[in-house]
Amino acid sequence: xxxxxxxxxxxxxxxxxxxxxxxxxxxxxxxxxxxxxxxxxxxxxxxxxxxxxxxxxxxxxxxxxxxxxxxxxxxxxxxxxxxxxxxxxxxxxxxxxxxxxxxxxxxxxxxxxxxxxxxxxxxxxxxxxxxxxxxxxxxxxxxxxxxxxxxxxxxxxxxxxxxxxxxxxxxxxxxxxxxxxxxxxxxxxxxxxxxxxxxxxxxxxxxxxxxxxxxxxxxxxxxxxxxxxxxxxxxxxxxxxxxxxxxxxxxxxxxxxxxxxxxxxxxxxxxxxxxxxxxxxxxxxxxxxxxxxxxxxxxxxxxxxxxxxxxxxxxxxxxxxxxxxxxxxxxxxxxxxxxxxxxxxxxxxxxxxxxxxxxxxxxxxxxxxxxxxxxxxxxxxxxxxxxxxxxxxxxxxxxxxxxxxxxxxxxxxxxxxxxxxxxxxxxxxxxxxxxxxxxxxxxxxxxxxxxxxxxxxxxxxxxxxxxxxxxxxxxxxxxxxxxxxxxxxxxxxxxxxxxxxxxxxxxxxxxxxxxxxxxxxxxxxxxxxxxxxxxxxxxxxxxxxxxxxxxxxxxxxxxxxxxxxxxxxxxxxxxxxxxxxxxxxxxxxxxxxxxxxxxxxxxxxxxxxxxxxx
Amino acid sequence: xxxxxxxxxxxxxxxxxxxxxxxxxxxxxxxxxxxxxxxxxxxxxxxxxxxxxxxxxxxxxxxxxxxxxxxxxxxxxxxxxxxxxxxxxxxxxxxxxxxxxxxxxxxxxxxxxxxxxxxxxxxxxxxxxxxxxxxxxxxxxxxxxxxxxxxxxxxxxxxxxxxxxxxxxxxxxxxxxxxxxxxxxxxxxxxxxxxxxxxxxxxxxxxxxxxxxxxxxxxxxxxxxxxxxxxxxxxxxxxxxxxxxxxxxxxxxxxxxxxxxxxxxxxxxxxxxxxxxxxxxxxxxxxxxxxxxxxxxxxxxxxxxxxxxxxxxxx
Numbered sequence: 004x005x006x007x008x009x010x011x012x013x014x015x016x017x018x019x020x021x022x023x024x025x026x027x028x029x030x031x032x033x034x035x036x037x038x039x040x041x042x043x044x045x046x047x048x049x050x051x052x053x054x055x056x057x058x059x060x061x062x063x064x065x066x067x068x069x070x071x072x073x074x075x076x077x078x079x080x081x082x083x084x085x086x087x088x089x090x091x092x093x094x095x096x097x098x099x100x101x102x103x104x105x106x107x108x109x110x111x112x113x114x115x116x117x118x119x120x121x122x123x124x125x126x127x128x129x130x131x132x133x134x135x136x137x138x139x140x141x142x143x144x145x146x147x148x149x150x151x152x153x154x155x156x157x158x159x160x161x162x163x164x165x166x167x168x169x170x171x172x173x174x175x176x177x178x179x180x181x182x183x184x185x186x187x188x189x190x191x192x193x194x195x196x197x198x199x200x201x202x203x204x205x206x207x208x209x210x211x212x213x214x215x216x217x218x219x220x221x222x223x224x225x226x227x228x229x230x231x232x233x234x235x236x237x238x239x240x241x242x243x244x245x246x247x248x249x250x251x252x253x254x255x256x257x258x259x260x261x262x263x264x265x266x267x268x269x270x271x272x273x274x275x276x277x278x279x280x281x282x283x284x285x286x287x288x289x290x291x292x293x294x295x296x297x298x299x300x301x302x303x304x305x306x307x308x309x310x311x312x313x314x315x316x317x318x319x320x321x322x323x324x325x326x327x328x329x330x331x332x333x334x335x336x337x338x339x340x341x342x343x344x345x346x347x348x349x350x351x352x353x354x355x356x357x358x359x360x361x362x363x364x365x366x367x368x369x370x371x372x373x374x375x376x377x378x379x380x381x382x383x384x385x386x387x388x389x390x391x392x393x394x395x396x397x398x399x400x401x402x403x404x405x406x407x408x409x410x411x412x413x414x415x416x417x418x419x420x421x422x423x424x425x426x427x428x429x430x431x432x433x434x435x436x437x438x439x440x441x442x443x444x445x446x447x448x449x450x451x452x453x454x455x456x457x458x459x460x461x462x463x464x465x466x467x468x469x470x471x472x473x474x475x476x477x478x479x480x481x482x483x484x485x486x487x488x489x490x491x492x493x494x495x496x497x498x499x500x501x502x503x504x505x506x507x508x509x510x511x512x513x514x515x516x517x518x519x520x521x522x523x524x525x526x527x528x529x530x531x532x533x534x535x536x537x538x539x540x541x542x543x544x545x546x547x548x549x550x551x552x553x554x555x556x557x558x559x560x561x562x563x564x565x566x567x568x569x570x571x572x573x574x575x576x577x578x579x580x581x582x583x584x585x586x587x588x589x590x591x592x593x594x595x596x597x598x599x600x601x602x603x604x605x606x607x608x609x610x611x612x613x614x615x616x617x
Numbered sequence: 618x619x620x621x622x623x624x625x626x627x628x629x630x631x632x633x634x635x636x637x638x639x640x641x642x643x644x645x646x647x648x649x650x651x652x653x654x655x656x657x658x659x660x661x662x663x664x665x666x667x668x669x670x671x672x673x674x675x676x677x678x679x680x681x682x683x684x685x686x687x688x689x690x691x692x693x694x695x696x697x698x699x700x701x702x703x704x705x706x707x708x709x710x711x712x713x714x715x716x717x718x719x720x721x722x723x724x725x726x727x728x729x730x731x732x733x734x735x736x737x738x739x740x741x742x743x744x745x746x747x748x749x750x751x752x753x754x755x756x757x758x759x760x761x762x763x764x765x766x767x768x769x770x771x772x773x774x775x776x777x778x779x780x781x782x783x784x785x786x787x788x789x790x791x792x793x794x795x796x797x798x799x800x801x802x803x804x805x806x807x808x809x810x811x812x813x814x815x816x817x818x819x820x821x822x823x824x825x826x827x828x829x830x831x832x833x834x835x836x837x838x839x840x841x842x843x844x845x846x847x848x849x850x851x852x853x854x855x856x857x858x859x860x861x862x863x864x865x866x867x868x869x870x871x872x873x874x875x876x877x878x879x880x881x882x883x884x885x886x887x888x889x890x891x892x893x894x895x896x897x898x899x900x901x902x903x904x905x906x907x908x909x910x911x912x913x914x915x916x917x918x919x920x921x922x923x924x925x926x927x928x929x930x931x932x
Contacts, residue, residue: 033864033875039708039716039854040825041867041874046889048874051882 006083009154013080019606020073026609027066069605076602084131093133094150094187096180097122099164100196100218101141102171103497103541104564107197107219107306114218115166118195121216125193126157136183140176140196141167142498142539150183167539168309168557169498170199170564174206177575181211194581198570201563207576215573215581222568223252225276225303226310227260229560232297232317232493235287242317244286246299250276251566258303262286264295281562293319296543296554297493310565314543314556315493322346323484326358329366334467335381338476339364345480361484367460377453377483382424382460388449389426397423397438397459404435409446409455409478413471420466423459432456446482451532453483494556501535501544501555509549517542517557621725621791629922630726633931634734635817637697637843659692696778698739698816699731700842702808705742706799707868708823712851712913717795719849719913720821725790726921727819730931732783736817740774740790743804744797766792798869801826805833815841824848824897827870831900838904845907845930848897852914855890856883 008014038044099118110117122137129135129152137148137160148160173196184190191212197219228249235241250256255277262269270286288297294316301311325339327349339347353363353370363374365383373385384392400415415436425441428434432447432454445456466472485504495501505512505526512533514522517540526533538544544555559565573581622630666675666686676689701724709717728738770789777786801822808818818837824830824846837844853859860880866873878886894910901908907928911920925931 033862034859035864035866035873036859037866037868039711039823039851039868040827041865041870041872042825042827043854043886043889043893044865044874044876046893047886048876050889051885 009082009084011081013082014077016077016080016602017074019077019602020070022606023069023073023609024066069609072605073602076598076605079598093130094184094190095125095129095133095135096138096183096190096192097125097135097161098138098140098173098176098180098192098194098196099147099161100171100173100176100194100200101139101164101166102196102199102564103166103168103309103559103561104197104199104307104567105166105218106168106309107221107224107567108308109219109221109223109306109567113166114197115164117218118216119161119164121195121218122161122193123158126154126161129154129157136180137161137164138176138179138183139164140171140173142169142171144172144175144179146179146183167497168541168559169496169539170201170559170561171498172202173200174202177203177206177208177211177213181209184211194573196573197567198573199564199566203573203575205576208581213581217569217571219567219569221306222566223254224305224307224310224565224567225250225252225256225258225301226307226562226565227299227301227313227558227560228281228310228562228565230297230299230313230315230494230556230558232315234320240289240291240319242288242290244288244297244299244315244317246284246286246313247281248274248276248284248301249281249562249565250278251562251568252305253278256303258301260284261300261302262288263298263300264288264290266298290317290319293321294554296556306567307565309541310559312541313494313558313560315558316543316554316556317493320344323362323480324348324360325362325364325480326350326353326360327364327366328353328368328370329364330368332366332461334461334472335364335366335476338467338473339480341473342477342480362480375450375452379455379457379479379483381457384456388429388456389424392424392426394422395425395440396421397425397440397443399438400436400443401439402437403444404433407433407435407446408482409444409475410435411478413475413478414469415466415471418464418466418469418471420459420464422463426458448532451530453485455479455483494558494560495538496560497538497541497557499538499557501538501546501557503533503535503546503548503553503555505531505533505548506551507531513547515545515547516540517544621722621787622729626726626918626921627729630730631733633730633926635697635699635727635731635736635931636929637817660689661692662690663687664690697731697734697736698812698814699727699736700808700812700816700818701728701738701740702805702818702820702822702837703740703742703793704799704801704820704822705793705795705797706744707796708825709849710795711868712853714913715795716823716849716851716913717793719911719915719917720847721790721793722917723847723849723920724819724821725787726917727930728777728786728790729783731817732777732786733780735779737776737778738786739776739812741804741808742771742774742793743801743808744799764794767794799826800828801830802828802833802836806836809836809840809842812840812842816843818842818844820844820846821849822846823850823854825850825854830897834900834904834906838906844901844904845925845928846897846901846909847920848894848908848910849913850890850910852912855887855912857886 099122101115105113105115105118107114111120126135134150134152135157136146136150137157139145139147147164148157151157180192184192191214193214193216195216195218197217226249227246229247231245233243233245235243244262246260248260255275257273257275260272260274269288272284274282276282296314296316298312298314303311323344323346325345325347327336327339327347329335329349330351336349339345352368353374358374358376360376363376363378365378365380367382369383369385397420399420400418403410403415420438420443423438423441423443428442428445431449432445434442435446436444441458443458447454461467485502509526511526512524514524514535516522538557541557541559544557546553546555571582575581663676666688670688674689676687679687703720703724705717709715709720724740728740731738770792773789805820834844834846857878860878863876863878864873865876898908907930909920909924
């Protein structure tokens with residue numbers, strides 16, 4: 004078991020030992036006294052001490068003790084430790100909230116910097132056997148440093164942490180911390196946060212020792228909590244930009260809201276907002292280009308500047324090419340023709356080649372090969388989707404999923420169905436409408452294409468006669484052609500993945516991030532649909548897909564995150580809660596300063612002793 | 618000039634007489650018994666008459682009984698030389714009052730008692746070249762004058778006899794000033810050699826001489842002196858009060874010693890002093906020398922009227 008040193012550089016202080024010895028060797032300033040005779044003094048000296056310097060050193064216990072003290076002090080400063088088997092110490096899990104609100108400038112200088120300082124203090128207070136885990140709760144929850152006692156490693160990991168522009172899921176981080184501390188009896192969780200998180204009620208704190216280190220002091224903030232672009236119902240060239248501005252401060256504010264199109268100022272409005280009030284502003288503009296970026300800016304100085312700006316990408320709707328393969332279905336054909344953007348083509352069969360269409364609707368037809376596009380299939384499926392499918396009398400719909408985009412504003416209450424195929428849903432699909440015995444409507448992604456499967460014949464049901472049917476068909480066209488019909492979202496939230504449809508034959512795409520850094524991504528052959536997840540920064544992302552370029556706007560757009568008032572208490576689960584704590588100063592390593600002070604006192608004492616005259 | 622001894626003390630000293638343990642060996646007639654035969658009232662012996670003897674000393678009663686002529690012999694009374702060896706070196710000038718002042722008072726007292734007893738008193742101050750080693754500074758006429766006076770006084774003190782000389786003796790003694798570097802042994806040896814006869818010798822010194830004191834005392838004893846040694850140390854020497862880091866300079870030799878001294882080291886020093894005094898006392902006792910140790914601020918009467926009397930220096 005060898006001795007190692009945590010701070011071997013401290014041995015530099017050993018250079019002070021010769022200084023002390025020199026102090027002893029130095030000629031002291033002595034007061035001169037004339038005495039009758041030095042005879043008696045000579046004998047006194049012979050009895051008490053030797054007169055020459057080195058003889059004096061030889062028997063000088065004070066010097067020996069002081070040198071020993073110095074050696075001990077220097078060794079202590081070098082922080083020796085023994086590598087051996089010891090029982091486990093405390094485990095501390097430090098969660099750094101890296102959400103957008105932690106970028107507020109009411110910290111040192113930001114809340115996140117304050118959080119890092121607090122975490123570094125905890126590192127300083129670690130005892131020899133203690134271990135620490137660093138969890139970075141950003142867009143995703145990451146363990147930045149696995150359990151370790153090595154302070155330099157922990158410090159480096161903390162220094163490398165940075166806040167994002169996205170809201171965070173602290174519940175995930177706490178669940179992870181709970182898992183990490185499950186087997187450690189002597190463990191603590193330190194949450195460095197301002198408490199601006201919506202999901203904490205999902206987490207039940209079951210006897211966990213959570214120390215909530217509250218960051219931030221103020222809450223002066225105003226934010227653009229939403230920016231959306233919609234089409235004009237009467238004029239397709241007109242666009243309506245909807246900006247939602249919230250004043251989250253405790254005082255009324257007055258600020259200018261500026262709307263720009265591709266950087267050019269379109270309009271400036273002066274807003275007066277009462278405390279905790281929200282205002283929706285609608286701007287109507289004319290858009291000639293198929294794609295423009297609208298940006299809104301709130302001219303107001305507050306603690307969180309990043310949410311004072313938002314962007315939205317506006318695309319003019321383009322026709323959706325729909326091929327209906329049917330033996331004849333008047334209801335379906337009529338519903339499709341009523342869709343504003345759908346350009347319908349009716350065919351009896353697809354033929355052998357891949358169809359040039361955005362959506363293919365198969366009405367009781369099972370083509371071979373299956374078309375490599377998004378499909379709405381009625382009673383049609385390629386071999387392998389379902390293990391067995393028999394026809395059953397189902398009667399009525401018992402349940403559906405109204406939250407699914409396909410079923411928005413769709414009421415299936417009074418729909419009757421005579422017969423349907425009874426299937427077991429495959430793994431790639433979810434059932435969104437169900438009868439008692441079988442799912443009736445499935446939706447999912449199959450081989451990178453979206454598929455809606457309906458198990459009954461429209462003529463065997465009352466659905467085509469209900470209002471919900473054309474609404475469903477409209478929803479289905481929108482869902483099966485994302486981004487094509489102008490219904491693509493104008494902006495998304497930070498942290499949410501960007502979904503983009505890709506033309507065939509691409510091997511790489513180039514993505515330019517808001518900070519102008521570029522990423523080149525290698526694609527697998529045949530990729531048509533791509534998800535880009537690194538959206539922690541707010542701003543406009545530019546994607547170069549071969550010859551095409553698409554832009555995506557990413558905004559914080561989260562009122563909970565923009566609400567900067569630091570929470571004194573975090574509500575967890577149904578009944579739990581954690582109050583803000585203060586740092587436990589007792590654990591800080593103060594001995595080094597005391598040892599250094601002792602060293603200084605020792606040196607000062609000798610300097611003083613040697614300069615004094617009696 | 619302040620009188621060395623008070624009239625009261627002089628009056629009390631007149632009652633004393635130096636007690637000589639040996640017969641006087643001086644050739645000069647005096648008041649002390651000697652082994653020599655001569656004229657006095659003290660009968661000593663008879664001897665046969667030989668032609669030429671003084672007929673006045675014939676014992677006619679004895680001639681009447683024995684019919685033979687015998688001559689009565691009487692003890693001859695001689696004088697007792699009293700030699701005072703006074704250490705006048707620079708080191709004796711320290712102390713409050715100075716060691717030299719104290720030594721001079723003791724010398725005055727002993728000398729006065731001796732003069733009252735018609736003994737010859739000789740004061741030997743060493744170093745005896747005062748005035749040559751320490752020439753007075755330019756412009757210091759008073760110093761020059763006092764130096765000349767001291768030289769005259771030294772000469773006058775070489776041999777004094779008779780009670781009528783006592784006042785002059787005391788005056789001359791008071792004119793002496795300490796100074797210079799003394800060689801204790803050499804001074805005492807020379808004094809012993811220059812003395813024609815033994816007698817009473819009183820050595821007044823601090824006995825702090827680098828050359829030691831043994832040879833000097835031995836020469837006095839060998840010469841037949843009845844020796845008394847009085848060691849006078851100042852209070853600062855017995856118990857120093859200067860603490861700290863000191864450079865101590867010897868007043869006579871100029872030799873310096875670097876000493877770190879404090880209250881807690883006082884015990885070591887006093888032990889050193891005690892050992893030094895004890896060594897001197899043992900040396901004296903082994904040679905029949907009477908030894909007295911006193912501090913320069915001690916009571917003079919205590920030494921003169923009590924300790925010297927108890928030790929039968931005088932009675």
